[in-house]
Amino acid sequence: MSESHLVRKLRHGAQLASRDVERLEALVRSANSVEAGTDLIVEEASPRHLHIVTSGVACRYKHLPDGRRAILALLLPGDFCDLHVSILGHMDHSIGTLVDSRISRVSEDRLEELLNASVPIRRACWWATLVDEAILREWLVNVGRRPSNQQIPHLFCEIYTRLCAVGMARDHGFDMPLTQAMIADLLGISAVHVQRVLRELRDEGLVTLQGRRVTFPNYDRTAAHAQFDPGYLHLGNARTH
Amino acid sequence: MSESHLVRKLRHGAQLASRDVERLEALVRSANSVEAGTDLIVEEASPRHLHIVTSGVACRYKHLPDGRRAILALLLPGDFCDLHVSILGHMDHSIGTLVDSRISRVSEDRLEELLNASVPIRRACWWATLVDEAILREWLVNVGRRPSNQQIPHLFCEIYTRLCAVGMARDHGFDMPLTQAMIADLLGISAVHVQRVLRELRDEGLVTLQGRRVTFPNYDRTAAHAQFDPGYLHLGNARTH
DNA sequence: CGGATTGTTGAGTGGGTTCAATTAAAGTGG
DNA sequence: CCACTTTAATTGAACCCACTCAACAATCCG
Numbered sequence: 001m002s003e004s005h006l007v008r009k010l011r012h013g014a015q016l017a018s019r020d021v022e023r024l025e026a027l028v029r030s031a032n033s034v035e036a037g038t039d040l041i042v043e044e045a046s047p048r049h050l051h052i053v054t055s056g057v058a059c060r061y062k063h064l065p066d067g068r069r070a071i072l073a074l075l076l077p078g079d080f081c082d083l084h085v086s087i088l089g090h091m092d093h094s095i096g097t098l099v100d101s102r103i104s105r106v107s108e109d110r111l112e113e114l115l116n117a118s119v120p121i122r123r124a125c126w127w128a129t130l131v132d133e134a135i136l137r138e139w140l141v142n143v144g145r146r147p148s149n150q151q152i153p154h155l156f157c158e159i160y161t162r163l164c165a166v167g168m169a170r171d172h173g174f175d176m177p178l179t180q181a182m183i184a185d186l187l188g189i190s191a192v193h194v195q196r197v198l199r200e201l202r203d204e205g206l207v208t209l210q211g212r213r214v215t216f217p218n219y220d221r222t223a224a225h226a227q228f229d230p231g232y233l234h235l236g237n238a239r240t241h
Numbered sequence: 242m243s244e245s246h247l248v249r250k251l252r253h254g255a256q257l258a259s260r261d262v263e264r265l266e267a268l269v270r271s272a273n274s275v276e277a278g279t280d281l282i283v284e285e286a287s288p289r290h291l292h293i294v295t296s297g298v299a300c301r302y303k304h305l306p307d308g309r310r311a312i313l314a315l316l317l318p319g320d321f322c323d324l325h326v327s328i329l330g331h332m333d334h335s336i337g338t339l340v341d342s343r344i345s346r347v348s349e350d351r352l353e354e355l356l357n358a359s360v361p362i363r364r365a366c367w368w369a370t371l372v373d374e375a376i377l378r379e380w381l382v383n384v385g386r387r388p389s390n391q392q393i394p395h396l397f398c399e400i401y402t403r404l405c406a407v408g409m410a411r412d413h414g415f416d417m418p419l420t421q422a423m424i425a426d427l428l429g430i431s432a433v434h435v436q437r438v439l440r441e442l443r444d445e446g447l448v449t450l451q452g453r454r455v456t457f458p459n460y461d462r463t464a465a466h467a468q469f470d471p472g473y474l475h476l477g478n479a480r481t482h
Numbered sequence: 483c484g485g486a487t488t489g490t491t492g493a494g495t496g497g498g499t500t501c502a503a504t505t506a507a508a509g510t511g512g
Numbered sequence: 513c514c515a516c517t518t519t520a521a522t523t524g525a526a527c528c529c530a531c532t533c534a535a536c537a538a539t540c541c542g
Contacts, residue, residue, distance in 0.1 A: 227306055506520080
C-alpha cells in the first residue's frame with residue numbers, strides 16, 4: 001500500500017524514521033466523509049481538535065460584511081490545520097470543505113503526545129506551519145500586485161505543484177477542485193472576470209480549464225508568464241513534475 | 242525601569258514568571274543601531290539569527306519584477322522574526338528597516354536554549370507566530386477586498402492597536418513611522434492614490450495624518466468605517482486605549 | 483541656504499466591476 | 513432513462529475606482 005498524502009507531504013519537511021511514518025499513518029487511518037460546504041470550525045469557536053484533509057479540499061475563509069466570502073487558504077490532501085490554535089483562544093476565521101472530502105480528527109492530547117514523541121515529527125510540523133505562512137505571503141503578492149491574467153495561472157501553478165508534492169498530478173495537469181466562483185472568492189475578483197481571463201488564457205495556449213480539469217500545454221511558459229517561482233513552497237529542489 | 246516592548250507584547254500570549262521576564266529582558270539589553278533602509282536578511286539567505294526590533298520599524302518585503310516593492314509584514318517594537326526559519330533552508334523574502342531602528346540579534350543556539358528553558362516562553366513564541374499568521378490573513382482581506390478608503394484606516398487602526406499593546410500610543414493617535422510611499426507599497430496601491438484618500442478621510446473627520454502623526458478624532462467611528470475588528474490580533478479583551 | 487525627499491493636485495486612461503441575459507452541465511425524482 | 517430543476521459557465525454593455533503621467537509645493541536635512 002502506498003503512503004498517505006500526509007506522509008508524502010511531511011517528508012519534504014523532515015527526515016522521517018519508519019516509526020515516525022507509522023505514527024503519522026495511524027492519524028489518517030480513520031477519516032470521516034464530509035459533504036461539500038460543511039464547516040469544520042466556525043469563527044469565534046475554540047477548537048480542541050486537529051483536522052487533516054485526507055481527500056477532497058477544504059479552505060480557511062472569512063465572511064465579509066457585504067455577504068461575500070474571502071478564501072484565505074486552500075487545504076489540500078495531506079494538509080492539516082489548527083496546530084496549537086488552542087493557544088489563541090478563539091478562531092479569527094472559519095474552516096470548511098469546498099468539495100466532498102474525507103477528514104481525520106486528532107484530539108489535542110493525542111497531538112501533544114505525538115509532538116513529544118519524535119524530533120522529526122516536531123520539525124515537520126514546524127516546517128508545515130512556516131510553509132503555510134510563506135504561502136500566505138505569496139498570496140498577498142498575488143492578490144495585491146498581479147493583474148488577473150497572472151493571478152489565475154499563478155494559482156493554478158501553485159495548486160499543480162502542491163498536488164505534485166503529494167503525488168496527485170499527472171500528464172501536465174490536474175483535476176481541478178474549484179469552481180470559477182471559488183477562484184473568484186480566492187483572488188478577490190468577480191466570477192465574471194475569472195471567466196473572461198480563462199478564455200483569454202486558453203486562446204493564448206497558456207492554460208486550459210475544461211470539465212473540471214486544468215491542463216498546461218506548456219507548463220514552463222505558463223509559469224514564466226505568471227511569475228511563478230515555487231521557492232516559497234519550500235519543497236526542496238526535487239523536480240516534482 | 243519599565244518593561245521592554247518585547248515583554249509587554251509577549252505578556253499578551255502567556256503568563257510569564259519573573260524568571261521568564263528576566264530571560265527575555267536579557268535578549269534586548271544589547272541592541273544595535275541600524276539605519277533606515279538597511280537589509281537585515283535578504284532573500285535566498287539562510288539566516289542563523291533571530292532579530293528583535295527594539296525601536297523603530299522593520300518590514301518583510303519582496304521585490305517585484307517591475308522593480309517595485311511589496312511590503313508583507315510590519316515589524317514594530319517588541320516584534321521578532323525568523324523563529325525557526327533555519328528549518329526552511331532559505332528565505333523566500335527579505336527583511337529590512339523602514340526607519341532608523343535598534344535591533345537585537347540572538348543566535349540560534351541561545352534561542353534554542355531559551356525555548357527549552359521555559360514552558361511559558363515556548364508558548365509565547367508559538368502565540369506570536371500564530372498571531373503573525375492571523376495578521377497576514379487579515380491583510381489578505383484588506384488588500385484583496387476592501388476599497389482604499391477602508392484599507393488605509395484599517396491599517397492605521399491595526400498599527401494603533403499594536404502600538405497600544407506595547408504602550409507606544411497616546412492621546413487617540415500615534416507617531417506614524419511610514420511615509421505615503423510605504424503605505425502604497427504595503428497596500429498595493431499607488432502613492433498618488435494614498436494621498437487622495439488621505440485628504441478624503443481628513444475631510445470626513447475620520448483620521449488625520451499630518452507631520453508624521455496619525456490622529457483619530459473619533460476612533461470608534463473610524464474603526465467601524467474601516468470594518469476593523471481587533472479580534473485577529475489576539476490581544477485578549479483588555480481595552481488597550 | 484540649496485538639494486532631495488515627501489507630499490499635493492489635475493487630466494486622461496484602463497482594468498475590472500455590476501447588471502443582465504443566455505447556454506451548458508450536473509443532479510434529482512418519477 | 514428522460515423531464516425537470518439547479519448549479520455553473522459564458523458573453524455583452526455601461527460604469528467606476530484606481531492608475532499613470534506630469535507638474536508643483538512643502539518639508540526635511542546637511
